[in-house]
Amino acid sequence: MISLTRTWAVMAKEFVQLTRDRLTYAMILAMPIVQLLLFGYAINDDPRNLPTAVLVQDQGGFSRSVLTALDNSGYFEVTRVARSTAELDRALERGEAQFAVIIPADFTRRVVRGEGAQILVEADASDPSATSGAVAALLQLPQQALARELAGPLATRASGPPPFEVVVHRRYNPEAITAYNIVPGLLGVILSMTLVMMTSLGMARERERGTMESLLATPVLPIEVMVGKLTPYVLVGLVQAVLILVLARVLFAAPMSGGWLALGAGLMLFIVGSLALGFLISTLAKTQLQAMQMSVFYMLPSILLSGFMFPFRGMPDWAQWLGLAIPVTHVLRVVRGSVLKGVGLENAGPSLLALLLFVLVVGTLAMLRYRTTLD
Structure with missing residues (x-):
């Protein structure tokens, strides 16, 4: 026989557990609010001015x-x-x-x-x-x-x-082929999605399995841990970037106008910055579930406010300012500028500087958080 008392006890226990996991509780409340605000106020398919x-x-x-x-x-x-x-x-x-x-x-x-x-x-x-x-x-x-x-x-x-x-x-796109704009833009979104999530989940997994405690017991500096753990993922990111560019050319005939130095510099900065962000998330998350939630919460504005899905200049000023604080916005400008316009280092300078600042800020915060964990 099904007992309503036992069922209620399990239900009450689950509610208590949910309130104890404050990060998950906050995500449940924040995600629909953020989506409502972004889609209601920031997204506009008919940009003006x-x-x-x-x-x-x-x-x-x-x-x-x-x-x-x-x-x-x-x-x-x-x-x-x-x-x-x-x-x-x-x-x-x-x-x-x-x-x-x-x-x-x-x-x-x-x-x-x-x-x-x-x-x-x-x-x-x-x-x-x-x-x-x-x-x-x-x-x-x-x-x-x-x-x-x-x-x-x-x-x-x-x-x-x-x-x-x-x-x-x-x-730059006289035939108005949407794939010429979307496919190169996927490079930044895919790299951000995979690298941030892989790094944050990998570090959280080590913490759950107890291997992080062994690492903390060693006389390894935070910068050494970061470089050692992130270097393999840098190679993974470079392989992904080359694969996407090759497929964009072979499958969609996307123009490759040049600007390879700007493209290479932008991708390297973005890959390192994304991995550093994943490292930072892993120092904040206690479980793999929390790391996943924080990564998804970062990806939502990255896709909506970067100009990947909707015209960047169609957003109101406050949304554009938020978009400029997102690294995906700048790597999209570098990639699309290089692939479609042949933009060199000089014209891509503002976006490259923004990506460099992102790497320095996030990398510094990640090392400080890791040092705090050591203490």
Whole structure:
């Protein structure tokens, strides 16, 4: 016979055990709240106010009207007035601008004479979802930008064909192939997922089996333990990186534009930093279950706020600041910049510095935590 009393006793014991495991209890409450906030406030598939660099070679009133119409569309925000096309190229390569607009010197004259005026818009199409809405808004620009200016003697221009044409060049991914953006981005996500989890679980497993006590009894310095334990995983991470890049090229024909020095430096820093983070988690977790929970809790914002699944610039400012604190964001920029744009060390400098800072901070915290455990 089933006894409700015994069943209730087991149930009460389980509730007591759950409240004693404070980390698990906190994760149960925190995970749905974090997911609700991120998906509700931070995720946006239609980014607006995209940074735009302009090169205005025509100083007429029509040029100012076009720039005003761009700003009023809500998709473009002029953040830089360039002096040369080379400056526009650098802004696109570094990711400082999503669009580059060039208004030629004869723009006003051609509009007045009806000689087929054009403006050139270059879009960073490495992430097609980040530019699709803005490119669609450009199609309405010729009909709306000069509606007020084409009056009086120029009224015939407004009633006829569009007064000018917008020529859009999609750079880095002109065919808008999503795999070119997703597959290289998987490199950072897979490395983060596997390396952080493997290291944290491995160390927690040693603590549960008692082998960590033997290691603590030896005169081994924290830095020696970290280097000795993490070096094999560095090789594992490098093998994973090479395998993913090869498969991206063979299976998906992803372009390999160069920038190998920046790519190698970024991946090495990210691998070391991810392993150091796993080491740090292992010093905080008492069991493998806790290590797994903490690793998953780290992965959730890494996937959602890094620009891997959703456009980074589509998020509100506070979410972008959080995303900049996540190392996956910076390694994605290095990998995509190298693979799709051929970005070198100079243009990848800010992301590499962020990854280096991540390695130093997390590595230092891990060693301090391990030293505390020794004491």
